[in-house]
Amino acid sequence: MTRLLAFNAIVVALAVTTLGAIFGPIAVRKGRRDWLMYLYAAVYTNFALVTLSTLALIYGLVSHDFSISYVAQVGSRATPTFYTIISLWGALEGSIVFWAWVLAMYAAAVVWFNRKREGNLVPYAAVTLLVVALFFHILLVGPANPFLPVFPVPFDGPGPNPLLQNHILMGVHPPLLYLGYVGLTVPFAFAVGAMLSGEVADDGWIKVTRRWTITAWGFLTAAIIAGMWWSYEVLGWGGYWAWDPVENASFIPWLTCTAYLHSVMVQERRGMLKLWNLNLMVGTFVLTILGTFLTRSGIISSVHAFTQGTIGYYFLAFIGIVLVATLFLVAGNSDKLASDGRLDAPLSRETAFLLNNLFFTVFMFTVLIGTLFPLVAEAVRGVKVSVGEPFFNKMTLPMMVALIFLMGVGPALPWKKAAGPELKGKLLPGAILGVLFAAAALVAGARGAYSVLAFLFAGFALGVNVREFVVGANARVRAHGESWLVALSRLVSGNRRRYGGYTAHIGVVLVTLGVAASSTFKQEQEATLKPGESITVAGHTLRFKAAWGREEQQRQVIGATMEWMDGERVRATIEPRMNYYPTQDAPVPTPEVKSTLRGDIYLNLMAFKQDGSNVTVKVIWEPLVPWIWMGGLVLCLGALIGVLPGRKRTADAPVVVRAPALAEAQP
């Protein structure tokens, strides 16, 4: 019953999206605005139907309805309810349902908030969203059908992949990823809508899209950080990024999207780079589809890869259509997007943004060709090669460091033309802070050039961006007599884009410091200990207390109690474990991490003796790693600030600038 309901809801949704996608352009061509309501009704109906189907699938999972093929694949009576619900996105078919739902939700929201807008932008955008939704519905009734009947109905199932039940972040990372990844369909839809409706030369459509782009970007950023955190806590090697193809697949569109968010500012203020920005926006979506193709087609081996099968061919067809259509549309509209390039001086914010574009593009391109090279090399040479961490670290570090430098210089440079003394004043606090950070790193033992540069530029960027807040708030205190905190909050709400951006920069600085410190100063050691024996790493002493075993609902656990000593006092208890699942013939090592502001003590249980007489543990001291997660939080805060509606500045002095002389206090 549940199965039929869920499946038929998708079938009807398929029909509805097809009708809407066909009807929409007809309504527009005939100029019948009163017919548009049917198009929008299709979008809303699609959302209702996919929601129904998704809820039905969740119900099937929770009620252990093993007559549904997806439930039989990932369900188990022993799995705790939380993990049962989130197994919705644990395997291929369910994840496509989730994708379809997020897309349907975004489409409905886009239409709802923009339904009153004049012109053909929104209708064509809605049609584009319906066409993409149509593809995913086709997958759901075709190769990725989670609602196939299972007969005879089994009593129980194998449960989700144990690696996906080991940590609660499994409930966080995929939804964030989908909200970001799928959310990037919206700016793409607007871009296509603008090109089809002829509005693309005017910047109005970009204003409409802006909040959606920042929202999707914010979710994607959060998802990447959450993914790093999750793999750090779960996989046991103490790292958070392995340049795995699927990690790269989420990172590549993030790079182009970030480049776009910066570059579009040049378009808004100087009317330049229109074609480039359109390419960035459209390219971001194409890269998301390419990324999901790499993940799901089995074309590249990866720790994340879902099963292979025919779905790869469907995605290939979709990529083909999207790529051809996009190239066709953008190139065809390129004449309308020509803009007169005009710069007042080489040393200006505009130039900084041009450099920004260059570095982000090369960064993205490097990661992309590194990810695809095994495929290309096999095609050309017939030999299988690996492209892994050493390559990516070596080739992308220069770009990363250059971008952090720009993060400090950019906000300090004014538009049009920089004046010497003014610029020096803006850069000085950053320069001092940067030198301090670099000196601290050198004193702590850092010797690598990139490591020291990372600290130097991180400090520099921090100084410049924080200074903007301080100076701005101080100016308000002087002008309006407000308390400093009120001044700060009104400063931010008065120009959310700008200060949201600076907040995001500060977030990036924190992430940089965490990455640089943990890469440069990490220390690890492995030891076999008897009860009472200790191991010391980087000045931190861990004492082995006892080994133990216990039963949990869905698994058996063997663990070791380790005590983090502070002299004779036990500072904390840390228990790395091995989880034994019935379906696996080897245990899943489950590390445990104790976080402090200065760094993490990371413990992994490598081996143990049956009688508990000794254990082998690996201890890793990871300096400043929590700063990465904190930085991620600040990044998302920045996105949030940038998205929220600003304060209407009626009682204040007018903000529209006519004279360039006021470039200091104004955007």
Added chain:
Amino acid sequence: MNWKRASIAAATAAPVIGLLAWGLTRDPNSIPSPLPGREAPTFALQVFAPGQGDLARPAGDTVRLADLRGKVVVLNFWASWCLACRDEHSALSDVALSYAGKPVQFLGVLYNDVPDKGTAWIAEMGGQSYPSVDDPGARVAIDYGLYGVPETFFLDASGRVAYKHTGPVTQGVVRFKVDSLLAAAPQGTRQAAPAAPAAETGANSKTGKGQ
């Protein structure tokens, strides 16, 4: 709308799509081994599971690859914790028996496991007709470029690796390979005999005769 530019741009998608389409026909997880065609890495390992009947070797005996020169060797890496090894066990054991008396040596190599567990596994599976040796520290496994079990190597009579099979073997595969190597063997042996003493260290004259 610039139709000409649009069409040219759209056409540039073709090589990308072509590459991805071709990629779908490849399996990224199958890594070809560089060993076939080259001389097989040498080893000297101790028997822990003697095998049965005519094929048996006493436990504790050392099997050297050099001693096997002149015979076709089927080298099967396995482990008691390996699920897929169970699929091929009876096939290998039966086929080995059928080649008794011929210049073929079946040898199991235990990988990342403990001999006691290996013996228990053999007993559970109903016995193994050919002997198995232990490879402590996976030194020989690494020498053969192993990246999982089961993997089976077919060595020709002159001591070269002829073929590597990844995953469980079937009777058909084993017979086919062994028969083709046996057919090539007689010439190989005659040629190998004069060359053998120079190529091997500590080779004994046994290998040149009557194999």
Added chain:
Amino acid sequence: MTQARMRSRALIGLATALKLASGVAVGAASVLMLTSGELRAQAPDLPAAPQGAPQDSGALRVKVQGTLTDAQKNDPVLDAATSAVAATLRCPVCQGVAIQDSPSELAQQMRMVVKEQLAAGKTADEVKAYFVSKYGEWILLEPQAHGFNIVIYALPVLLVLGGAVFLVFIVRKWTAVTPTTAGPAAVGDDD
């Protein structure tokens, strides 16, 4: 909780586990071959009988480390050299991780091979060449920079240099144009 109680809890847990061991059917789904490939190498036992590796692998490790002297076993310089080489070799049973970082048994053994070869006087390149002769180029985490592989090293460099040159050209061209009198377009926050 007292020590005694914890211990008896642990014993009860182990006993229950052993009871389950005899009932667990071996034909469990090998659905997760991809991820479990690496994990299998660690504790070569059925899960319900939680016997760990150390009792056994400890003995194995002693046997194998026989080729290293005591001094070499604890030599930090040798360790650092081993780590450096191990960071460039791919773990064959994991997905894209270096043998330096992988907890799997095979990765540990490969590291031991690296350590022994370095201790015996081989250079890092010779050790890498050994592994390439056994596993193919795939075992290197970074493609060797000759032949067609040069493409991935050269392309980014060419791009950034070419892009920089292009930017210089563009900035020159655009600053040569007489600037308009209008300032940057006014941009409201909520636009």
